[in-house]
Amino acid sequence: MTRRSRAQRPIRIRRVAGWAAGVAVGAVVGVLLATTTQDWQEEREARDVERRAEVFGRTDEVPAPGDAVRSLLAQDSLVAIDPLLADRLPEDDVRRAEAILAESPVPARIAYLTYPDTTDDGYTTSGAAAQWSTGVGEEGHYVVLWDNGNRESVAVGLETHYVETRTDGQPGPALIRVAAEMAAWEAEALPTAPAEPNDSDYWGGVGGGIAAAGLFGTFIVLPLFALLRWYVGSRRRKVS
Structure with a gap:
């Protein structure tokens, strides 16, 4: 072994040790990142479950119906x-719309009502449908067909x-079309409990977390470590 090679040996050892330290730091940082992200996701899912449970258990207060909605409730049909739109x-x-709805496997009803242009009408578009169905x-489907051609759908x-x-278009044919569509609707029961959170984690499992940590250490920490070593080495050469 020459004198030069003996002199360079400590330098190579320091370089290998430096790169080994960089790899170790990258792995540690990657694992910490994956662990922190996993904890954050679990906390977020727990908060999401609490919010869903709160919304699921909430019941809306439906105000008492006004005169127009009471006139709908008084009709056994x-x-x-x-009544203000009966001649339209x-x-x-x-009769054809009623016959179609009578054959529907799921209870279905239609109301034909004046569209509320202002709050002075005593109801709103969504409020009238809720008051009538309530x-x-x-149990079943309810559609309010407004005299301007719009519609509002709710269910009990x-x-x-x-x-x-x-x-x-013409309200009579529109009424029949709506009845025919409602007769084909299925009875999809409301859920009895909030939906369960997704079991898959942010990284796609333990293997995904390890892979993410390795990628983070390889492509982020190690390049930064190499840049730092180059900068420190260049500063030392300038000083010497």
Whole structure:
């Protein structure tokens, strides 16, 4: 072994030791990052479960119905019509819509009501549907067809479906189209408990966490460590 190689040997040892230290630091930092992120995710899921349980147990207070909604509740029919709009719906269309709803496997009702342009009407678009369905109290689907062609869908004891058929144009044919769509709706029961949180963690399991830690250490910590060693080495060479 030459004198030069003997002199360079301690330098190589220090370099190897330095890189080994860098690898160790990268692994430790990666593991700490994965662990911290996992803890954060578990805390977030716990808070999410608490929020879902709070929302699930909450019940909305439905105000007492006004005159227009009470007139709907007074009608013993699957198609309830605002008395002020009775002349707009042909009787044949009303009977046909009622016959369709009567054959529906899931209870379904339609109300034809004046659209509330202001709060002076005594109800809102969502409030009227809730008051009417709550007043009837029968499990099933309820659709309010407004005189301007819009609609509002709610349900009692079931998941709410949304009307997809066209409801503008003549109210009689629109009433029949809505009835035909509602007759095809299924009874999707409401959940009896909040949905369970997703069991998969942020890293996709223990193996994913280890892989993430390795990638973080390899592509982030080690390059930073190499840059630091280069900077310190260049400073030392300038001083010497």
